[in-house]
Amino acid sequence: MELGVPLPRRPVPGSYGVPFVSAVRDRLDFYYLQGQDKYFESRAERYGSTVVRINVPPGPFMARDPRVVALLDAKSFPVLFDVAKVEKRDVFTGTFMPSTSLTGGYRVCAYLDPSEPNHAKIKQLLLSLLVSRKDAFVPVFRSNFGALLDTVESQLASGGGKSDFTALNDATSFEFIGEAYFGVRPSASSSLGTGGPTKAALWLLWQLAPLTTLGLPMIIEDPLLHTLPLPPFLISSDYKALYAYFAAAASQALDAAEGLGLSREEACHNLLFATVFNSYGGFKLLLPQILSRVAQAGEKLHERLAAEIRSAVADAGGNVTLAALEKMELTRSVVWEALRLDPPVRFQYGRAKADLEIESHDASFAIKKGEMLFGYQPCATRDPRVFGATAREFVGDRFVGEEGRKLLQYVYWSNGRETENPSVDNKQCPGKNLVVLVGRLLLVELFLRYDTFTAEAGKKVVITGVTKASTSAVNRTA
Ligand code: HEM
Numbered sequence: 252m253e254l255g256v257p258l259p260r261r262p263v264p265g266s267y268g269v270p271f272v273s274a275v276r277d278r279l280d281f282y283y284l285q286g287q288d289k290y291f292e293s294r295a296e297r298y299g300s301t302v303v304r305i306n307v308p309p310g311p312f313m314a315r316d317p318r319v320v321a322l323l324d325a326k327s328f329p330v331l332f333d334v335a336k337v338e339k340r341d342v343f344t345g346t347f348m349p350s351t352s353l354t355g356g357y358r359v360c361a362y363l364d365p366s367e368p369n370h371a372k373i374k375q376l377l378l379s380l381l382v383s384r385k386d387a388f389v390p391v392f393r394s395n396f397g398a399l400l401d402t403v404e405s406q407l408a409s410g411g412g413k414s415d416f417t418a419l420n421d422a423t424s425f426e427f428i429g430e431a432y433f434g435v436r437p438s439a440s441s442s443l444g445t446g447g448p449t450k451a452a453l454w455l456l457w458q459l460a461p462l463t464t465l466g467l468p469m470i471i472e473d474p475l476l477h478t479l480p481l482p483p484f485l486i487s488s489d490y491k492a493l494y495a496y497f498a499a500a501a502s503q504a505l506d507a508a509e510g511l512g513l514s515r516e517e518a519c520h521n522l523l524f525a526t527v528f529n530s531y532g533g534f535k536l537l538l539p540q541i542l543s544r545v546a547q548a549g550e551k552l553h554e555r556l557a558a559e560i561r562s563a564v565a566d567a568g569g570n571v572t573l574a575a576l577e578k579m580e581l582t583r584s585v586v587w588e589a590l591r592l593d594p595p596v597r598f599q600y601g602r603a604k605a606d607l608e609i610e611s612h613d614a615s616f617a618i619k620k621g622e623m624l625f626g627y628q629p630c631a632t633r634d635p636r637v638f639g640a641t642a643r644e645f646v647g648d649r650f651v652g653e654e655g656r657k658l659l660q661y662v663y664w665s666n667g668r669e670t671e672n673p674s675v676d677n678k679q680c681p682g683k684n685l686v687v688l689v690g691r692l693l694l695v696e697l698f699l700r701y702d703t704f705t706a707e708a709g710k711k712v713v714i715t716g717v718t719k720a721s722t723s724a725v726n727r728t729a
Protein backbone atom coordinates (compact mmCIF):
# COMPACT_ATOMS: atom_id res chain seq x y z
CA MET A 252 0.00 0.00 0.00
CA GLU A 253 1.02 3.61 -0.56
CA LEU A 254 3.29 4.10 2.44
CA GLY A 255 4.75 7.56 2.70
CA VAL A 256 2.97 9.03 -0.36
CA PRO A 257 0.83 12.01 0.69
CA LEU A 258 -2.76 11.59 -0.47
CA PRO A 259 -4.87 14.40 -1.93
CA ARG A 260 -7.56 15.75 0.42
CA ARG A 261 -11.10 15.55 -0.91
CA PRO A 262 -14.47 16.35 0.55
CA VAL A 263 -16.45 13.10 0.94
CA PRO A 264 -18.40 12.83 -2.35
CA GLY A 265 -21.94 11.51 -2.64
CA SER A 266 -25.46 12.68 -1.98
CA TYR A 267 -28.29 11.92 0.43
CA GLY A 268 -30.85 13.30 -2.03
CA VAL A 269 -34.23 14.63 -0.94
CA PRO A 270 -35.03 13.92 2.73
CA PHE A 271 -37.40 10.99 3.29
CA VAL A 272 -38.19 10.37 -0.41
CA SER A 273 -34.62 9.48 -1.42
CA ALA A 274 -34.15 7.37 1.68
CA VAL A 275 -37.21 5.28 0.78
CA ARG A 276 -36.14 5.06 -2.87
CA ASP A 277 -32.64 3.97 -1.75
CA ARG A 278 -34.14 1.31 0.49
CA LEU A 279 -36.02 -0.14 -2.47
CA ASP A 280 -32.79 -0.07 -4.53
CA PHE A 281 -30.98 -1.85 -1.71
CA TYR A 282 -33.49 -4.65 -1.19
CA TYR A 283 -35.28 -5.09 -4.48
CA LEU A 284 -34.03 -3.09 -7.44
CA GLN A 285 -30.24 -3.37 -7.19
CA GLY A 286 -29.35 -5.74 -4.35
CA GLN A 287 -26.78 -5.10 -1.65
CA ASP A 288 -23.47 -5.45 -3.47
CA LYS A 289 -24.63 -3.45 -6.47
CA TYR A 290 -26.12 -0.78 -4.23
CA PHE A 291 -22.73 0.06 -2.76
CA GLU A 292 -20.55 -0.70 -5.77
CA SER A 293 -22.63 1.46 -8.12
CA ARG A 294 -22.45 4.44 -5.79
CA ALA A 295 -18.68 4.08 -5.29
CA GLU A 296 -18.38 3.98 -9.09
CA ARG A 297 -20.69 6.92 -9.65
CA TYR A 298 -18.69 9.16 -7.33
CA GLY A 299 -15.26 7.74 -8.15
CA SER A 300 -14.52 7.08 -4.49
CA THR A 301 -14.61 4.22 -1.99
CA VAL A 302 -15.47 6.69 0.79
CA VAL A 303 -18.86 8.07 -0.10
CA ARG A 304 -21.98 9.65 1.40
CA ILE A 305 -25.06 7.46 1.07
CA ASN A 306 -28.30 6.52 2.78
CA VAL A 307 -28.46 3.10 4.38
CA PRO A 308 -31.53 0.97 5.07
CA PRO A 309 -33.98 0.77 6.74
CA GLY A 310 -34.60 4.53 6.66
CA PRO A 311 -38.11 5.89 7.44
CA PHE A 312 -39.87 5.35 9.80
CA MET A 313 -37.58 2.83 11.43
CA ALA A 314 -34.44 4.98 11.59
CA ARG A 315 -34.30 8.64 12.50
CA ASP A 316 -31.36 9.40 10.22
CA PRO A 317 -30.23 7.11 7.37
CA ARG A 318 -27.25 9.30 6.33
CA VAL A 319 -23.79 7.75 6.68
CA VAL A 320 -20.28 8.02 5.33
CA ALA A 321 -19.70 4.60 3.77
CA LEU A 322 -16.22 3.00 3.88
CA LEU A 323 -15.90 0.62 0.94
CA ASP A 324 -12.25 -0.40 0.81
CA ALA A 325 -9.77 -2.31 2.95
CA LYS A 326 -7.82 0.78 3.95
CA SER A 327 -10.53 3.07 5.32
CA PHE A 328 -12.67 0.32 6.92
CA PRO A 329 -10.48 -0.41 10.00
CA VAL A 330 -11.20 3.01 11.54
CA LEU A 331 -14.37 1.25 12.72
CA PHE A 332 -12.26 -0.99 14.97
CA ASP A 333 -10.64 1.96 16.73
CA VAL A 334 -12.78 2.69 19.76
CA ALA A 335 -10.70 5.78 20.53
CA LYS A 336 -12.03 7.25 17.28
CA VAL A 337 -15.54 5.82 17.02
CA GLU A 338 -18.37 5.54 19.52
CA LYS A 339 -20.02 2.08 19.44
CA ARG A 340 -22.98 2.91 21.69
CA ASP A 341 -26.28 1.55 20.30
CA VAL A 342 -24.96 1.10 16.75
CA PHE A 343 -24.77 -2.73 16.63
CA THR A 344 -27.69 -2.89 14.18
CA GLY A 345 -26.88 0.47 12.62
CA THR A 346 -29.14 3.48 12.24
CA PHE A 347 -32.01 1.86 14.18
CA MET A 348 -32.03 -0.10 17.42
CA PRO A 349 -34.52 -2.85 18.23
CA SER A 350 -36.67 -2.30 21.32
CA THR A 351 -34.96 -3.32 24.55
CA SER A 352 -38.20 -5.11 25.45
CA LEU A 353 -36.84 -7.86 23.17
CA THR A 354 -33.89 -8.26 25.56
CA GLY A 355 -35.53 -8.07 28.97
CA GLY A 356 -35.28 -4.28 29.14
CA TYR A 357 -31.47 -4.34 28.96
CA ARG A 358 -29.06 -2.89 26.44
CA VAL A 359 -26.96 -6.03 25.94
CA CYS A 360 -23.20 -6.17 25.38
CA ALA A 361 -23.20 -5.72 21.60
CA TYR A 362 -24.89 -2.31 22.04
CA LEU A 363 -22.49 -1.06 24.73
CA ASP A 364 -19.54 1.21 24.08
CA PRO A 365 -16.38 0.01 25.86
CA SER A 366 -16.49 3.24 27.91
CA GLU A 367 -19.63 1.91 29.66
CA PRO A 368 -18.60 -0.07 32.77
CA ASN A 369 -20.82 -3.08 32.08
CA HIS A 370 -19.18 -3.71 28.71
CA ALA A 371 -15.97 -5.01 30.28
CA LYS A 372 -17.86 -7.09 32.88
CA ILE A 373 -20.11 -8.79 30.35
CA LYS A 374 -17.36 -9.33 27.82
CA GLN A 375 -15.17 -10.83 30.53
CA LEU A 376 -18.01 -13.15 31.46
CA LEU A 377 -18.28 -14.37 27.86
CA LEU A 378 -14.54 -14.71 27.30
CA SER A 379 -14.23 -16.69 30.55
CA LEU A 380 -17.19 -18.90 29.66
CA LEU A 381 -15.61 -19.83 26.33
CA VAL A 382 -12.23 -20.57 27.94
CA SER A 383 -13.86 -22.68 30.64
CA ARG A 384 -15.63 -24.79 27.99
CA LYS A 385 -12.68 -25.23 25.63
CA ASP A 386 -12.46 -28.99 26.13
CA ALA A 387 -16.13 -29.43 25.28
CA PHE A 388 -16.13 -27.90 21.79
CA VAL A 389 -14.50 -30.71 19.80
CA PRO A 390 -16.40 -33.70 21.22
CA VAL A 391 -19.73 -31.87 21.36
CA PHE A 392 -19.33 -30.64 17.78
CA ARG A 393 -18.41 -34.11 16.59
CA SER A 394 -21.34 -35.85 18.22
CA ASN A 395 -23.88 -33.30 16.97
CA PHE A 396 -22.55 -32.89 13.45
CA GLY A 397 -21.71 -36.59 13.15
CA ALA A 398 -25.42 -37.23 13.75
CA LEU A 399 -26.26 -34.53 11.19
CA LEU A 400 -24.19 -36.31 8.55
CA ASP A 401 -25.86 -39.64 9.44
CA THR A 402 -29.15 -37.92 8.64
CA VAL A 403 -27.76 -36.49 5.40
CA GLU A 404 -26.75 -39.99 4.32
CA SER A 405 -30.10 -41.52 5.14
CA GLN A 406 -31.95 -38.68 3.37
CA LEU A 407 -29.77 -39.08 0.28
CA ALA A 408 -30.40 -42.82 0.31
CA SER A 409 -34.10 -42.69 1.00
CA GLY A 410 -35.49 -40.35 -1.59
CA GLY A 411 -34.83 -37.69 -4.15
CA GLY A 412 -31.05 -37.67 -3.68
CA LYS A 413 -31.19 -34.40 -1.73
CA SER A 414 -30.58 -33.32 1.83
CA ASP A 415 -31.27 -29.79 3.04
CA PHE A 416 -28.11 -28.87 4.96
CA THR A 417 -29.40 -25.42 5.86
CA ALA A 418 -32.41 -26.88 7.69
CA LEU A 419 -30.37 -29.60 9.41
CA ASN A 420 -27.77 -27.04 10.46
CA ASP A 421 -30.45 -24.77 11.93
CA ALA A 422 -31.49 -27.54 14.30
CA THR A 423 -28.02 -28.93 14.96
CA SER A 424 -26.17 -25.65 15.57
CA PHE A 425 -28.73 -24.74 18.23
CA GLU A 426 -28.22 -28.02 20.08
CA PHE A 427 -24.45 -27.85 19.63
CA ILE A 428 -24.09 -24.37 21.08
CA GLY A 429 -26.33 -25.01 24.08
CA GLU A 430 -24.59 -28.26 24.91
CA ALA A 431 -21.10 -26.84 24.28
CA TYR A 432 -21.59 -23.68 26.38
CA PHE A 433 -23.68 -25.03 29.24
CA GLY A 434 -23.53 -28.82 29.09
CA VAL A 435 -27.33 -29.03 28.67
CA ARG A 436 -28.99 -29.82 25.36
CA PRO A 437 -31.75 -27.27 24.71
CA SER A 438 -34.05 -30.03 23.45
CA ALA A 439 -33.79 -31.65 26.90
CA SER A 440 -35.12 -28.50 28.56
CA SER A 441 -38.79 -28.57 29.42
CA SER A 442 -39.30 -24.94 28.38
CA LEU A 443 -37.98 -25.50 24.85
CA GLY A 444 -38.16 -29.11 23.76
CA THR A 445 -37.52 -29.27 20.03
CA GLY A 446 -39.05 -25.81 19.53
CA GLY A 447 -35.86 -23.90 20.39
CA PRO A 448 -34.62 -23.17 16.85
CA THR A 449 -38.04 -21.87 15.73
CA LYS A 450 -38.42 -19.64 18.77
CA ALA A 451 -34.86 -18.42 18.24
CA ALA A 452 -35.44 -17.71 14.54
CA LEU A 453 -38.58 -15.69 15.29
CA TRP A 454 -36.83 -13.69 17.99
CA LEU A 455 -33.98 -12.98 15.55
CA LEU A 456 -36.48 -11.88 12.91
CA TRP A 457 -38.15 -9.49 15.34
CA GLN A 458 -34.80 -7.74 15.77
CA LEU A 459 -33.45 -7.99 12.25
CA ALA A 460 -36.63 -7.53 10.19
CA PRO A 461 -35.58 -4.00 9.14
CA LEU A 462 -32.43 -5.52 7.59
CA THR A 463 -34.05 -8.65 6.17
CA THR A 464 -35.75 -9.79 2.99
CA LEU A 465 -37.78 -12.98 2.99
CA GLY A 466 -38.32 -13.04 -0.75
CA LEU A 467 -41.95 -11.83 -0.55
CA PRO A 468 -43.24 -9.35 -3.13
CA MET A 469 -41.86 -5.86 -2.47
CA ILE A 470 -45.29 -4.32 -2.05
CA ILE A 471 -46.09 -6.61 0.89
CA GLU A 472 -42.66 -7.08 2.39
CA ASP A 473 -41.35 -3.53 2.48
CA PRO A 474 -44.17 -2.07 4.63
CA LEU A 475 -44.34 -5.23 6.75
CA LEU A 476 -40.66 -5.56 7.64
CA HIS A 477 -38.89 -2.28 6.93
CA THR A 478 -41.21 0.51 7.96
CA LEU A 479 -42.29 -0.04 11.57
CA PRO A 480 -41.03 -2.44 14.27
CA LEU A 481 -42.81 -5.78 14.64
CA PRO A 482 -44.68 -5.59 17.99
CA PRO A 483 -42.50 -7.13 20.74
CA PHE A 484 -45.46 -8.55 22.71
CA LEU A 485 -46.11 -11.06 19.92
CA ILE A 486 -42.81 -12.74 20.66
CA SER A 487 -42.65 -12.40 24.44
CA SER A 488 -43.76 -15.96 25.26
CA ASP A 489 -41.07 -17.39 22.96
CA TYR A 490 -38.47 -15.17 24.60
CA LYS A 491 -39.63 -16.31 28.06
CA ALA A 492 -39.17 -19.94 27.03
CA LEU A 493 -35.64 -19.23 25.79
CA TYR A 494 -34.87 -17.31 28.99
CA ALA A 495 -36.07 -20.20 31.17
CA TYR A 496 -33.57 -22.52 29.47
CA PHE A 497 -30.68 -20.13 30.18
CA ALA A 498 -31.75 -19.41 33.75
CA ALA A 499 -31.61 -23.15 34.48
CA ALA A 500 -28.79 -24.39 32.22
CA ALA A 501 -26.34 -21.52 32.75
CA SER A 502 -26.39 -21.45 36.55
CA GLN A 503 -22.61 -21.81 36.83
CA ALA A 504 -21.96 -18.95 34.43
CA LEU A 505 -24.54 -16.87 36.31
CA ASP A 506 -22.68 -17.51 39.58
CA ALA A 507 -19.51 -16.28 37.85
CA ALA A 508 -21.40 -13.20 36.63
CA GLU A 509 -22.35 -12.27 40.19
CA GLY A 510 -18.67 -12.54 41.09
CA LEU A 511 -17.94 -9.96 38.36
CA GLY A 512 -20.49 -7.57 39.85
CA LEU A 513 -23.35 -8.21 37.42
CA SER A 514 -26.90 -9.00 38.43
CA ARG A 515 -28.04 -12.53 37.61
CA GLU A 516 -30.85 -11.15 35.51
CA GLU A 517 -28.74 -8.83 33.35
CA ALA A 518 -26.17 -11.61 32.90
CA CYS A 519 -28.85 -14.09 31.85
CA HIS A 520 -30.28 -11.78 29.19
CA ASN A 521 -26.73 -11.27 27.96
CA LEU A 522 -25.94 -14.98 27.85
CA LEU A 523 -29.14 -15.52 25.91
CA PHE A 524 -28.21 -12.79 23.44
CA ALA A 525 -24.61 -13.92 22.97
CA THR A 526 -25.73 -17.52 22.50
CA VAL A 527 -28.85 -17.12 20.40
CA PHE A 528 -28.21 -13.89 18.48
CA ASN A 529 -24.41 -13.74 18.18
CA SER A 530 -23.48 -17.42 18.13
CA TYR A 531 -26.54 -19.15 16.71
CA GLY A 532 -27.29 -16.30 14.30
CA GLY A 533 -23.67 -16.51 13.13
CA PHE A 534 -23.48 -20.28 12.69
CA LYS A 535 -26.82 -20.37 10.88
CA LEU A 536 -25.24 -18.26 8.16
CA LEU A 537 -21.61 -19.33 8.27
CA LEU A 538 -21.74 -23.12 8.11
CA PRO A 539 -23.96 -23.35 5.00
CA GLN A 540 -21.74 -20.71 3.36
CA ILE A 541 -18.57 -22.71 4.05
CA LEU A 542 -20.22 -25.86 2.77
CA SER A 543 -21.41 -24.12 -0.37
CA ARG A 544 -18.04 -22.51 -1.16
CA VAL A 545 -16.20 -25.79 -0.63
CA ALA A 546 -18.71 -27.74 -2.73
CA GLN A 547 -18.28 -25.27 -5.59
CA ALA A 548 -14.48 -25.39 -5.30
CA GLY A 549 -14.67 -29.02 -6.48
CA GLU A 550 -12.86 -32.30 -6.18
CA LYS A 551 -9.24 -31.08 -6.37
CA LEU A 552 -9.64 -29.01 -3.23
CA HIS A 553 -11.57 -31.85 -1.57
CA GLU A 554 -8.69 -34.22 -2.25
CA ARG A 555 -6.18 -31.84 -0.66
CA LEU A 556 -8.39 -31.20 2.34
CA ALA A 557 -9.02 -34.90 2.91
CA ALA A 558 -5.28 -35.64 2.70
CA GLU A 559 -4.35 -32.88 5.15
CA ILE A 560 -7.11 -33.66 7.63
CA ARG A 561 -6.62 -37.44 7.62
CA SER A 562 -2.87 -37.21 7.97
CA ALA A 563 -3.04 -34.77 10.93
CA VAL A 564 -5.66 -36.94 12.62
CA ALA A 565 -3.66 -40.12 11.97
CA ASP A 566 -0.58 -38.44 13.52
CA ALA A 567 -2.68 -37.72 16.60
CA GLY A 568 -3.44 -41.43 17.00
CA GLY A 569 -6.71 -41.21 15.09
CA ASN A 570 -8.10 -38.49 17.32
CA VAL A 571 -9.34 -35.01 16.45
CA THR A 572 -7.30 -32.98 18.90
CA LEU A 573 -6.70 -29.23 19.10
CA ALA A 574 -3.03 -29.91 18.28
CA ALA A 575 -4.04 -31.88 15.16
CA LEU A 576 -6.32 -29.01 14.08
CA GLU A 577 -3.41 -26.57 14.40
CA LYS A 578 -1.49 -28.56 11.80
CA MET A 579 -4.24 -28.21 9.19
CA GLU A 580 -3.06 -25.10 7.43
CA LEU A 581 -5.13 -25.50 4.27
CA THR A 582 -8.27 -26.29 6.26
CA ARG A 583 -7.88 -23.11 8.29
CA SER A 584 -7.16 -21.09 5.16
CA VAL A 585 -10.39 -22.35 3.58
CA VAL A 586 -12.37 -21.16 6.62
CA TRP A 587 -10.72 -17.73 6.54
CA GLU A 588 -11.36 -17.49 2.80
CA ALA A 589 -15.07 -18.24 3.31
CA LEU A 590 -15.20 -15.63 6.08
CA ARG A 591 -13.42 -13.14 3.81
CA LEU A 592 -15.73 -13.60 0.83
CA ASP A 593 -18.99 -13.98 2.76
CA PRO A 594 -18.62 -12.19 6.09
CA PRO A 595 -21.80 -13.25 7.92
CA VAL A 596 -22.15 -9.81 9.53
CA ARG A 597 -21.86 -7.43 6.62
CA PHE A 598 -22.50 -4.05 8.23
CA GLN A 599 -20.48 -2.25 10.85
CA TYR A 600 -21.17 1.17 12.30
CA GLY A 601 -19.48 3.72 14.52
CA ARG A 602 -20.01 7.42 15.22
CA ALA A 603 -16.99 9.75 14.92
CA LYS A 604 -15.99 10.74 18.47
CA ALA A 605 -14.15 13.82 17.19
CA ASP A 606 -13.21 15.44 13.90
CA LEU A 607 -10.93 12.96 12.12
CA GLU A 608 -9.16 12.10 8.88
CA ILE A 609 -9.91 8.88 7.04
CA GLU A 610 -7.78 7.58 4.19
CA SER A 611 -8.86 5.43 1.28
CA HIS A 612 -6.21 4.13 -1.14
CA ASP A 613 -6.58 7.29 -3.19
CA ALA A 614 -7.53 10.21 -0.99
CA SER A 615 -7.86 11.58 2.50
CA PHE A 616 -11.23 12.76 3.84
CA ALA A 617 -12.19 15.06 6.72
CA ILE A 618 -14.97 13.61 8.90
CA LYS A 619 -16.84 15.76 11.41
CA LYS A 620 -17.50 14.76 15.02
CA GLY A 621 -20.87 12.98 15.29
CA GLU A 622 -21.02 11.72 11.70
CA MET A 623 -22.07 8.09 11.33
CA LEU A 624 -19.43 5.88 9.71
CA PHE A 625 -20.58 2.70 8.04
CA GLY A 626 -18.55 -0.16 6.62
CA TYR A 627 -19.96 -2.59 4.07
CA GLN A 628 -17.63 -5.44 4.78
CA PRO A 629 -17.76 -7.40 1.52
CA CYS A 630 -16.41 -4.34 -0.34
CA ALA A 631 -13.51 -4.09 2.12
CA THR A 632 -12.60 -7.76 2.19
CA ARG A 633 -12.91 -8.21 -1.58
CA ASP A 634 -10.74 -5.15 -2.23
CA PRO A 635 -8.68 -5.83 -5.39
CA ARG A 636 -5.99 -3.38 -4.18
CA VAL A 637 -5.22 -5.90 -1.43
CA PHE A 638 -6.36 -9.27 -2.80
CA GLY A 639 -5.44 -8.68 -6.44
CA ALA A 640 -7.13 -10.04 -9.54
CA THR A 641 -8.65 -12.98 -7.64
CA ALA A 642 -10.22 -10.75 -4.95
CA ARG A 643 -13.76 -11.90 -5.84
CA GLU A 644 -12.86 -15.55 -6.25
CA PHE A 645 -12.68 -18.34 -3.71
CA VAL A 646 -9.02 -19.33 -3.44
CA GLY A 647 -8.88 -22.05 -0.79
CA ASP A 648 -5.16 -21.80 -0.08
CA ARG A 649 -5.00 -18.00 -0.12
CA PHE A 650 -3.81 -17.80 3.51
CA VAL A 651 -1.33 -20.71 3.41
CA GLY A 652 2.38 -20.04 3.90
CA GLU A 653 4.23 -16.91 4.88
CA GLU A 654 2.93 -14.75 2.03
CA GLY A 655 -0.61 -15.93 2.66
CA ARG A 656 -0.34 -15.11 6.35
CA LYS A 657 0.51 -11.49 5.50
CA LEU A 658 -2.99 -11.10 4.04
CA LEU A 659 -4.69 -12.15 7.26
CA GLN A 660 -4.63 -8.62 8.61
CA TYR A 661 -7.21 -7.77 5.92
CA VAL A 662 -9.75 -10.33 7.11
CA TYR A 663 -12.27 -8.33 9.11
CA TRP A 664 -15.27 -10.61 9.79
CA SER A 665 -14.90 -10.37 13.60
CA ASN A 666 -14.98 -6.56 13.70
CA GLY A 667 -11.21 -6.53 14.01
CA ARG A 668 -8.24 -7.79 12.08
CA GLU A 669 -7.79 -11.57 12.06
CA THR A 670 -4.29 -10.93 13.45
CA GLU A 671 -5.72 -9.22 16.54
CA ASN A 672 -7.69 -10.51 19.50
CA PRO A 673 -10.89 -9.57 21.30
CA SER A 674 -10.49 -7.91 24.68
CA VAL A 675 -12.69 -6.16 27.23
CA ASP A 676 -11.42 -2.83 25.84
CA ASN A 677 -12.35 -3.34 22.19
CA LYS A 678 -15.44 -4.38 20.23
CA GLN A 679 -13.95 -7.39 18.47
CA CYS A 680 -16.11 -10.51 18.56
CA PRO A 681 -15.31 -12.63 21.64
CA GLY A 682 -16.28 -15.72 19.63
CA LYS A 683 -13.47 -15.09 17.11
CA ASN A 684 -11.36 -18.16 17.82
CA LEU A 685 -14.35 -20.40 18.43
CA VAL A 686 -15.87 -19.48 15.08
CA VAL A 687 -12.72 -20.41 13.16
CA LEU A 688 -12.49 -23.61 15.21
CA VAL A 689 -16.08 -24.57 14.39
CA GLY A 690 -15.55 -23.85 10.69
CA ARG A 691 -12.53 -26.15 10.71
CA LEU A 692 -14.42 -28.84 12.60
CA LEU A 693 -17.11 -28.85 9.93
CA LEU A 694 -14.47 -29.54 7.27
CA VAL A 695 -12.80 -32.18 9.45
CA GLU A 696 -16.07 -34.03 9.97
CA LEU A 697 -16.87 -33.88 6.26
CA PHE A 698 -13.52 -35.04 4.97
CA LEU A 699 -12.97 -37.75 7.54
CA ARG A 700 -16.16 -39.26 6.15
CA TYR A 701 -16.14 -38.34 2.49
CA ASP A 702 -13.63 -38.09 -0.33
CA THR A 703 -15.87 -35.58 -2.03
CA PHE A 704 -19.43 -34.27 -2.00
CA THR A 705 -21.71 -32.12 -4.12
CA ALA A 706 -24.18 -29.44 -3.10
CA GLU A 707 -26.49 -26.91 -4.71
CA ALA A 708 -26.62 -23.43 -3.32
CA GLY A 709 -29.59 -21.13 -3.67
CA LYS A 710 -31.59 -19.74 -0.77
CA LYS A 711 -30.71 -23.02 0.93
CA VAL A 712 -27.67 -25.24 0.64
CA VAL A 713 -28.72 -28.73 -0.37
CA ILE A 714 -26.31 -31.68 -0.36
CA THR A 715 -26.85 -33.76 -3.50
CA GLY A 716 -24.23 -36.48 -3.14
CA VAL A 717 -21.41 -37.83 -1.00
CA THR A 718 -18.60 -40.24 -1.82
CA LYS A 719 -17.52 -42.24 1.22
CA ALA A 720 -13.86 -41.98 2.27
CA SER A 721 -11.57 -44.42 0.50
CA THR A 722 -8.94 -44.14 3.25
CA SER A 723 -9.47 -43.77 6.95
CA ALA A 724 -7.51 -42.11 9.72
CA VAL A 725 -9.79 -42.24 12.59
CA ASN A 726 -11.13 -43.63 15.71
CA ARG A 727 -14.62 -42.12 15.23
CA THR A 728 -15.53 -42.43 18.87
CA ALA A 729 -12.58 -40.25 19.96
C1 HEM B 1 -19.57 -8.84 18.20
C2 HEM B 1 -19.45 -11.40 14.11
C3 HEM B 1 -20.01 -15.51 16.62
C4 HEM B 1 -20.37 -12.94 20.65
C5 HEM B 1 -19.45 -9.21 16.89
C6 HEM B 1 -19.24 -8.27 15.82
C7 HEM B 1 -19.19 -8.98 14.68
C8 HEM B 1 -19.37 -10.37 15.02
C9 HEM B 1 -19.01 -8.43 13.27
C10 HEM B 1 -19.12 -6.76 15.98
C11 HEM B 1 -20.39 -6.05 15.71
C12 HEM B 1 -20.21 -4.54 15.83
O1 HEM B 1 -19.93 -4.07 16.94
O2 HEM B 1 -20.34 -3.86 14.83
C13 HEM B 1 -19.68 -12.73 14.44
C14 HEM B 1 -19.84 -13.80 13.50
C15 HEM B 1 -19.99 -14.96 14.20
C16 HEM B 1 -19.93 -14.60 15.59
C17 HEM B 1 -19.80 -13.61 11.99
C18 HEM B 1 -20.18 -16.37 13.75
C19 HEM B 1 -20.12 -16.79 12.53
C20 HEM B 1 -20.01 -15.17 17.94
C21 HEM B 1 -19.93 -16.12 19.00
C22 HEM B 1 -20.04 -15.41 20.15
C23 HEM B 1 -20.17 -14.00 19.79
C24 HEM B 1 -19.75 -17.62 18.86
C25 HEM B 1 -20.02 -16.04 21.50
C26 HEM B 1 -19.73 -15.47 22.61
C27 HEM B 1 -20.29 -11.61 20.30
C28 HEM B 1 -20.44 -10.50 21.23
C29 HEM B 1 -20.19 -9.33 20.53
C30 HEM B 1 -19.89 -9.73 19.17
C31 HEM B 1 -20.84 -10.60 22.69
C32 HEM B 1 -20.14 -7.90 21.09
C33 HEM B 1 -18.68 -7.63 21.46
C34 HEM B 1 -18.44 -6.38 22.24
O3 HEM B 1 -19.40 -5.72 22.61
O4 HEM B 1 -17.27 -6.07 22.54
N1 HEM B 1 -19.50 -10.48 16.39
N2 HEM B 1 -19.76 -13.25 15.69
N3 HEM B 1 -20.12 -13.91 18.44
N4 HEM B 1 -19.96 -11.10 19.07
FE1 HEM B 1 -19.67 -12.20 17.41
